[in-house]
Amino acid sequence: MVDRMGFLQAEIDSLKKRGIYAPFRVLHSPQMAESIIDGKKVINLCSNNYLGLTNHPKIKEAEHKAIDKWGAGAGAVRPIIGTMQIHIELEERLAKFKGTESSLVFIAGIAANRGTIQALIPEPEDAAISDELNHASIIDGVRLTKAKRFIYKHNDMNSLEDVLKQAKGSRRIMIITDGVFSMDGDIAPLPQIAELADKYGAFTMVDDAHASGVLGKGGRGTVSHFNLEGRWDIQMGTLSKGMGVLGGYIAGTKNLTDFLRYNARPFLFSTAHPPATAAGCIAAIDILESPEGEALTKKLWDNTHYFKGKLKELGFDLGKSVTPITPLIIGGEERTAKFSKKLFEEGVMGTPIFYPTVARGTERIRFIVTAMHTKENLDFAIEKIEKVAREFKVI
Numbered sequence: 001m002v003d004r005m006g007f008l009q010a011e012i013d014s015l016k017k018r019g020i021y022a023p024f025r026v027l028h029s030p031q032m033a034e035s036i037i038d039g040k041k042v043i044n045l046c047s048n049n050y051l052g053l054t055n056h057p058k059i060k061e062a063e064h065k066a067i068d069k070w071g072a073g074a075g076a077v078r079p080i081i082g083t084m085q086i087h088i089e090l091e092e093r094l095a096k097f098k099g100t101e102s103s104l105v106f107i108a109g110i111a112a113n114r115g116t117i118q119a120l121i122p123e124p125e126d127a128a129i130s131d132e133l134n135h136a137s138i139i140d141g142v143r144l145t146k147a148k149r150f151i152y153k154h155n156d157m158n159s160l161e162d163v164l165k166q167a168k169g170s171r172r173i174m175i176i177t178d179g180v181f182s183m184d185g186d187i188a189p190l191p192q193i194a195e196l197a198d199k200y201g202a203f204t205m206v207d208d209a210h211a212s213g214v215l216g217k218g219g220r221g222t223v224s225h226f227n228l229e230g231r232w233d234i235q236m237g238t239l240s241k242g243m244g245v246l247g248g249y250i251a252g253t254k255n256l257t258d259f260l261r262y263n264a265r266p267f268l269f270s271t272a273h274p275p276a277t278a279a280g281c282i283a284a285i286d287i288l289e290s291p292e293g294e295a296l297t298k299k300l301w302d303n304t305h306y307f308k309g310k311l312k313e314l315g316f317d318l319g320k321s322v323t324p325i326t327p328l329i330i331g332g333e334e335r336t337a338k339f340s341k342k343l344f345e346e347g348v349m350g351t352p353i354f355y356p357t358v359a360r361g362t363e364r365i366r367f368i369v370t371a372m373h374t375k376e377n378l379d380f381a382i383e384k385i386e387k388v389a390r391e392f393k394v395i
């Protein structure tokens with residue numbers, strides 16, 4: 001057959017030349033503190049499984065039961081007849097958990113961001129105001145609208161105010177920020193953003209993918225962390241990371257979720273979660289609302305302070321991180337890829353991160369501490385990180 005897509009070979013060759021082409025690492029075990037990856041037992045410091053819920057017996061049991069009761073799939077999109085009682089129950093529980101009037105669940109966080117942003121500011125008279133380090137799914141959402149785009153410097157309130165001035169007079173002005181920034185582990189200054197929103201007649205959305213189950217009272221997110229309840233318009237959260245299962249949601253007023261269930265395209269045109277997924281998410285909320293959840297979040301933060309404290313003592317630059325997301329800046333694509341490979345051989349897995357996910361020159365290994373790690377796990381990892389870093393002259 002004629003190769004009509006010869007350009008693909010050039011694309012793959014260029015990845016190879018950059019030294020970042022490799023098969024995916026594969027789990028041969030559940031996602032755990034010590035996982036079997038590519039047949040090797042390693043300390044797993046790269047999942048988003050902050051609380052260890054992906055493998056929690058109560059969640060697994062809830063999912064088994066839901067399969068028996070409701071079947072394997074939902075069989076339709078939500079607005080047709082894919083909405084089961086268990087989907088409604090999940091939305092009611094989420095709203096209660098977040099302390100909002102209402103919530104709406106999407107199949108994934110990426111769908112929640114794309115759908116919500118596109119629906120709320122569709123017209124050229126609207127304005128999208130976005131932090132330069134926002135997640136790809138926010139960038140996609142903004143690209144899907146016809147709204148004018150304004151990007152402000154990362155967490156820089158002077159820059160935000162500048163662009164708000166430029167956007168003045170727009171029909172709707174939407175400020176969108178990550179709550180916890182996924183590659184740097186710093187937190188957006190929501191109180192100051194809310195003040196500027198008031199001053200310039202904008203409304204606000206936060207993406208709590210990395211804050212759900214992690215930050216705020218009982219893992220309720222950044223709005224709770226800053227005690228901003230009632231002063232923030234749209235909270236997007238995920239059920240995929242700290243909550244251990246899969247999904248994205250919007251929490252806010254009843255008007256907001258009513259509007260979205262008629263207008264958010266990934267909600268309208270994509271099949272509902274399997275009922276087991278909804279049941280697993282409800283079980284995750286049960287855990288977060290219980291003393292066990294409190295103990296898990298406490299362990300997560302104790303581990304975070306321990307791990308980061310030791311790395312700092314060794315002289316590592318962890319950037320602006322104040323959360324379990326721990327970036328170790330290496331610099332250089334090939335160097336970072338080699339660093340991560342060597343570390344894996346030593347028995348520790350961290351994620352190498354390259355352009356375009358982060359700026360060139362700031363290629364890094366990202367570690368994510370979880371509540372499952374024991375002190376022995378962390379000590380082992382720190383020792384190996386130090387060893388490889390000295391070899392690579394990172395410290």
Ligand SMILES: *Cc1c(COP(=O)(O)O)cnc(C)c1O
Nearest residue numbers: 108109110135182209238240247
């Ligand atoms: C992971 C992530 C998402 C996407 O969530 P999924 O449920 O995995 O689709 C959105 N925003 C941020 C900041 C994320 O880190």
